[in-house]
Amino acid sequence: MEYYRSYYTEALELSKTLPDEQSELYKRHFIPLPLEQFAERIENAGGGEEDILLSTLAKSAFENLNIKFDVLFGSTRHITNSADCIKIVDASDITEEHVSKKLFKSGDDKMVAFIHAHARRIVFIDVPDGMAVDINLLFANSDIPLSTQVLVQVGREARLNLFEWYASKSNSISLMSILHEIKVGEYGKADVNMVHNEDQNTFVVNFSKGQVLENGLLNINYIYNGGIGSRAKNQVSTTGYQARSNVIELVLGSGKQKFDLSTIISNVGNNTLSGLESKAALTDESVCILKGFADVGENAKGSRSFVNERGILLDKRCYMSSIPGMSIKNSDVKATHSSATMPVDEEALFYLMSRGATKAVAQKLLIAGFLSSSIAKMENPAVKVAVSSLMQEKINNKRFGTVPALDISNLWGDANAQTDDMFQGHYKYRELK
Amino acid sequence: MKLEIKDLHVVIEGKEIVKGVNLTINEGEFHVIMGPNGSGKTTLAKVVMGYPSLKVTKGDILVDGTSIKAMSADKRAKLGLFLQFQNPVEVEGVGFVNFIRAAKESLTGTTTDIKQFMGEIRSYTEKLAITNGIIGRSLNLGFSGGEKKKAEVLQMAVLKPRLAMLDEPDSGLDIDAVKVVATNVQEIARKDKMALLVITHYSRILSYMNPQFVHIMADGRIVADGGHELVMKLEKEGYDSFVNSKK
Numbered sequence: 227m228e229y230y231r232s233y234y235t236e237a238l239e240l241s242k243t244l245p246d247e248q249s250e251l252y253k254r255h256f257i258p259l260p261l262e263q264f265a266e267r268i269e270n271a272g273g274g275e276e277d278i279l280l281s282t283l284a285k286s287a288f289e290n291l292n293i294k295f296d297v298l299f300g301s302t303r304h305i306t307n308s309a310d311c312i313k314i315v316d317a318s319d320i321t322e323e324h325v326s327k328k329l330f331k332s333g334d335d336k337m338v339a340f341i342h343a344h345a346r347r348i349v350f351i352d353v354p355d356g357m358a359v360d361i362n363l364l365f366a367n368s369d370i371p372l373s374t375q376v377l378v379q380v381g382r383e384a385r386l387n388l389f390e391w392y393a394s395k396s397n398s399i400s401l402m403s404i405l406h407e408i409k410v411g412e413y414g415k416a417d418v419n420m421v422h423n424e425d426q427n428t429f430v431v432n433f434s435k436g437q438v439l440e441n442g443l444l445n446i447n448y449i450y451n452g453g454i455g456s457r458a459k460n461q462v463s464t465t466g467y468q469a470r471s472n473v474i475e476l477v478l479g480s481g482k483q484k485f486d487l488s489t490i491i492s493n494v495g496n497n498t499l500s501g502l503e504s505k506a507a508l509t510d511e512s513v514c515i516l517k518g519f520a521d522v523g524e525n526a527k528g529s530r531s532f533v534n535e536r537g538i539l540l541d542k543r544c545y546m547s548s549i550p551g552m553s554i555k556n557s558d559v560k561a562t563h564s565s566a567t568m569p570v571d572e573e574a575l576f577y578l579m580s581r582g583a584t585k586a587v588a589q590k591l592l593i594a595g596f597l598s599s600s601i602a603k604m605e606n607p608a609v610k611v612a613v614s615s616l617m618q619e620k621i622n623n624k625r626f627g628t629v630p631a632l633d634i635s636n637l638w639g640d641a642n643a644q645t646d647d648m649f650q651g652h653y654k655y656r657e658l659k
Numbered sequence: 660m661k662l663e664i665k666d667l668h669v670v671i672e673g674k675e676i677v678k679g680v681n682l683t684i685n686e687g688e689f690h691v692i693m694g695p696n697g698s699g700k701t702t703l704a705k706v707v708m709g710y711p712s713l714k715v716t717k718g719d720i721l722v723d724g725t726s727i728k729a730m731s732a733d734k735r736a737k738l739g740l741f742l743q744f745q746n747p748v749e750v751e752g753v754g755f756v757n758f759i760r761a762a763k764e765s766l767t768g769t770t771t772d773i774k775q776f777m778g779e780i781r782s783y784t785e786k787l788a789i790t791n792g793i794i795g796r797s798l799n800l801g802f803s804g805g806e807k808k809k810a811e812v813l814q815m816a817v818l819k820p821r822l823a824m825l826d827e828p829d830s831g832l833d834i835d836a837v838k839v840v841a842t843n844v845q846e847i848a849r850k851d852k853m854a855l856l857v858i859t860h861y862s863r864i865l866s867y868m869n870p871q872f873v874h875i876m877a878d879g880r881i882v883a884d885g886g887h888e889l890v891m892k893l894e895k896e897g898y899d900s901f902v903n904s905k906k
Contacts, residue, residue, distance in 0.1 A: 572711065577748045579732035580708050580741075581762035581818065588733075591761065595752030599797070602752070 233325060234317070234343055237332040241339035247457075247486075255484055255513045255545070257399075257455045259429055261340055264371040264401050268301065268344050271370040276300035283366050283393050286629040291612050293391065295362045301370035302346060311359050313350040320348060328377070329407040329435040335459060337431045341405050345373040351388065355381035355411070360389075362608075367394045367428060371401035378408040378416065380442075386416045387606055392452070394424040394627065402453070406434035410442040412466065417445045419609040423452040423616055425627035426481070430456040440466030440495070447604050450477045450485055451616050452626040461490040464498035464529075474600050475504040478593075478617055479512030479544065480624045488517040493529035493559070501532045505600055507593045508537065508544040509624075516548040520563060524555040531559065537567035538596050540589065590621050610634075660723060660739050660821035660854060661685050662707070667718035669699075669706045676702040678879035679718070684822060689848065689855045691865065693890070694876035695898040700858045701745060703876070704824045708742040709735045737766055739821030743811040743828060750798040755810065756780060758798050759817055766818060776817075783816045788839050804831025812840055816847045822854040829864040841867035862890045877902045 241261065246252075280298040284305075287293045296308040304314060315324065332339040353359050365372060372394075380386045392402055402424050410416045422430050430453040438444045444464075450456050462471045477485050491500035506514040518533040535548040550563040570592055578588035597617055604610050611634055619630035662684040669677035677699045684690050694700050706713045707720055709732035719726050722738050730738075750758075759780070760771055780794065787809045799807055808828055815823050828844065829837045841864050848855045857870065865887075873890055875883040875898075882901050883889060892900075 571748070574748045574750050576710055576732055577744065578750070578753075578758070578762075580736055580744075581758070581814065582733055582736040582766040583762060584733050584765070585731065587761075587765065591753050591758070592750065595750055595797070597752070599752035 233320065237339050237342035240332045241336060241343050244333070244336040244339055246336060252486065255515070256457070256486060257429060257484065259401065260399070265340075265344055267370050268346070268373065271302045276303055276366075276368060276370075277305065279368055279395055280305055280364065280366055283629065284364055287364065287391060290629050290631050291608075291615060292632075293362055293389070293608060293612060295364040295391070297349075298364045299347075299349075299366070299372070299374060301367050301372040304347070310361070311351055311353050311357070312361065313352065315348045315350065317346050317348070324348060329437065330405055330433065335433065337403060337457070338405065338433060341373045341375060341403050341431070341433075344371075345375050345405070347374055349374060349376045351376065351378045351386070353380045353384040353386045353414075356383045357381065358385040360387040362389045363391070365390060365392045365402065365404065367396060367400050367402045367424070369396045369398055369400050371403065373401070373403045375405045376407070378406065378418070380408075380410045380414040380416045382411040383413045384411065385414065386418075388416065388418045389606060389609055390418075390420045391612070392420065392422045392424055392430070393629070394428040394452075396425060396427040398427060399454070400428050401431065402428050403431040404433070406436075408434065408436040408444065408446075410436070410438045410444045410469075412440045412442060414439070415443045417605050419447045419449070419604065419606060421449040421451070421609070421613060421616065422456065423626055425452060426454050428453050430458075432456065432458040432460075434460045436460075436462040436471065438462070438464045438466060438469035438471055441468045442466060442470070444471045445605060446471070447474045447609065448476070448487075449613050449616070450475070450487070451620055453483065455484040456486065458487045458489070460488070461492065462500065463492040463494050464500050465494040466498075467495050468497045469495055470499040471501070473502045474603065475502070475516070476597055476600055476613070477504075477506035477508075477514050478597065478620050479506065479508040479514055480510050480620060480626070481512065482510070483512045485512075485514040487515065488519075490519045490521055491531060491533070492521040492523065493526040493531050494523045495526060495529075497528040498526055499530045502534065503600060504535045504548070505597060506537045506546055507540070507596055508546055509540040511541070511543045513545045514547075516546070517551070518549075518563070519551040519553070520561055522552070522554040522556060522559050522561055526556050527558045529556070529559045531561040533563035535565040536596070538593065539567065539569050540593070593621050594618070662740075662822055662854070663719075663721040664703075664707070665719045665721065667703070667706070667720065668716045669702055670714045670716050671702065671712060675716070676879055677706065680876075680879070680881055682874065682881065684854050684856060686821070687852050687854055688872065689845075689857075689868070689870045690872045690874065691857045691859065691870040691890075692874045692876050692881075693859055693862075693893060695860070695902065698876045699879040700876050701826055704742055704826050704856070704858055707735075707824065708732055708740060733765070736820070741815055741818060741820030741823040743808075743815060743823065743825040745826040745830065747799045747807050747811055749800040749802075751800055753798045755796055755798050756794050759814055762814070763818055779817060780813070783813045786843055787812060788836070789813065805833065805836050808832055808840060809836070812844055812847075815844070819851050820853060822856065823848065824856045824858070826858045827860070828857060829859060829861065837864055838867050840864075845869070862894055865890050875901045
């Protein structure tokens with residue numbers, strides 16, 4: 227308790243003093259967050275109504291998409307159905323040992339400091355060596371902002387399938403803020419899926435850091451479908467020999483939704499592989515900024531790194547900026563990055579229409595196709611179904627923030643799609659096949 | 660279905676490509692248009708299908724007496740028109756079979772029985788000697804030139820249009836594949852009472868087909884009409900004798 231007080235006070239002070247994001251893009255497009263109001267609401271929250279919200283969301287997710295959650299997290303309380311490998315520590319019980327395991331420091335960012343100061347809990351997911359476990363979590367905020375830290379540790383030769391569904395029901399502007407810290411041990415594998423489907427009053431803050439040790443594999447799929455605004459800062463480091471990481475970011479924007487996603491993939495160790503595939507399909511007045519960066523370290527001999535950003539714009543009013551970047555400090559590596567944003571391909575549109583599809587249906591097919599080639603690469607079938615259903619609901623009805631009906635009509639898994647070759651199709655590396 | 664093209668003039672990016680074409684295709688008839696490169700054959704087929712950046716400056720296109728000039732491509736498809744593309748676009752993430760099924764449902768306004776539908780697809784893949792691999796792929800993505808042509812014929816067979824326009828169905832095919840495509844196209848058309856308009860440079864494919872009407876197109880106009888004897892004449896004399904002639 228004593229430690230928590232000093233830790234909390236330090237983070238709280240930092241959250242007040244650290245500057246907001248200073249970039250021009252941020253100032254021009256993003257929503258200033260009333261953090262003091264949020265903090266006040268969190269501190270004064272009772273939370274009795276949250277049980278109803280959590281139960282309702284869990285019930286509809288089960289009925290529509292057949293997803294059973296192990297733990298339901300509200301802003302102030304949680305409901306545990308199954309707790310294999312999960313330990314939930316109330317913020318007031320955190321110790322110096324807990325904090326020493328963290329990859330994030332409060333000084334990293336204003337929102338990190340805010341989450342450190344206001345998170346009601348730390349969720350520890352610890353998969354012991356050699357064990358395999360599937361975990362499904364629901365996070366839901368109401369008018370009371372939700373701040374939580376999730377610390378994941380996957381042991382040697384262990385395997386984790388983690389599916390996190392983010393939802394909300396709020397009447398005024400609220401916040402979903404999550405910090406993830408994921409460590410994958412030697413020969414371990416983690417498949418982490420974060421599906422954001424918050425309502426139109428919720429601002430999403432999703433920060434994560436991942437670290438992969440020797441011969442480990444970390445697949446992270448970030449799906450941004452809901453929320454009025456989303457800000458993400460993610461970093462995945464392949465530190466051990468032959469460690470691999472594959473990151474997929476999918477954005478489907480409509481209305482006035484805004485997304486600011488910044489992801490760094492770092493090759494630290496020898497013969498490592500890091501890949502980032504970011505895709506955004508935007509309509510109406512939505513805005514998306516994708517910043518993907520590959521950082522190849524000086525000890526990353528024989529490593530491969532890949533950043534691929536793609537955008538499709540369906541309306542003249544939407545805006546996208548994709549900014550791929552690289553820093554390479556070793557000469558014996560293969561690294562590539564690419565970026566392309568375009569309106570719907572007129573030739574493809576005509577082709578589909580010539581077979582009888584209306585313009586609207588043809589556009590929907592093209593967006594679904596654009597996204598589903600990435601969805602096909604996701605390994606967890608339940609995630610594929612949930613994401614496909616969400617996307618279909620958004621494409622067909624521009625609705626988000628509710629649990630959609632199951633719809634996999636356009637979910638297409640290309641039999642020839644390769645999930646582990648990040649250089650697929652890139653002319654420079656075709657000879658690698 | 661009766662397709663009438665009347666004094667059609669078509670412009671793309673300010674350049675006139677089709678310069679007054681007249682052509683009538685009645686129900687179940689088999690027509691061929693031959694001509695050298697750049698004579699306007701593909702443009703003619705595309706404008707009939709409703710390609711958006713082609714502008715009709717004069718003339719009309721009628722289906723069963725009704726002008727379709729203002730109709731979008733999907734409405735023309737619903738009337739029964741079909742265009743087999745010379746270079747079909749590749750669409751990542753849209754499944755080949757899923758798409759044909761969606762197109763069929765869109766054209767017929769009914770839902771398909773998936774078992775029966777897959778049976779139909781398989782029967783045509785066997786007839787057309789298509790490897791089953793393409794069924795599991797995205798639409799036209801990574802298909803070889805020959806696979807693309809055969810996949811287009813498969814779509815034609817399943818969608819059952821009333822008039823199918825085939826733009827160079829033989830290009831990119833080896834000798835055996837030309838025979839397979841040609842015989843199947845003719846058989847499908849005959850079975851479904853489909854009218855055909857085949858566009859080609861070469862007479863090779865026509866040795867396996869029996870068109871009733873052959874038209875030679877040069878410089879945006881139809882410069883000669885006839886039957887199979889025109890193909891023989893072309894074989895002997897080439898296009899030169901037609902290029903500067905007037906109909």
